[in-house]
Amino acid sequence: MAKVTERTAELAAPIAAAAGCTLWDVEYVKEAGEWFLRVYIDKEGGVSIDDCEAVSRPLSDALDEADPIEGSYVLEVSSAGADRALKKPEHFERFLGSEVDVKLYRARDGRKELTGVLRGYENGDVTVELPGGTETMEKKDVAQVRLHLSF
Secondary structure, X not given: OOOHHHHHHHHHHHHHHHOOOEEEEEEEEEEOOEXXXXXXXXXXXXXXXXXXXXXXXXXXXXXXXXXXXXXXXXEEEEEOOOOOEOOOHHHHHHXXXXXXXXXXXXXXXXXXXXXXXXXXXXXXXXXXXXXXXEEXXXXXXXXXXXXXXXX
């Protein structure tokens, strides 16, 4: 049987497309003793509450029919956010040249968080242009990569 996130993505992608959006990511996590199925969508120009509703209602029906999850859970449909996490190769490809925040599992030169311009992504390795030069960080060292927010 497919993982909950994979099955949900299969159901959600065409529903998101019908609503004029794209599926960004799916998470199935347990928090404070409760399961949450989070579906993140994206849209050129930004995602509105109406977009979330346009995906949530038919997706809820599709999930009820397919019944890929045992037990109860909370379905949340939301925007991927301005500071979205980059997880898939296509995410990195889309945002090459953008400023990103990289969190590392272990400190590198005394820092666990770096901000720079995304220059490459290959097999999980992330290349970022930093003030001191360009560095490639191996997949095993990278905890998370998010788009950087500047105010």
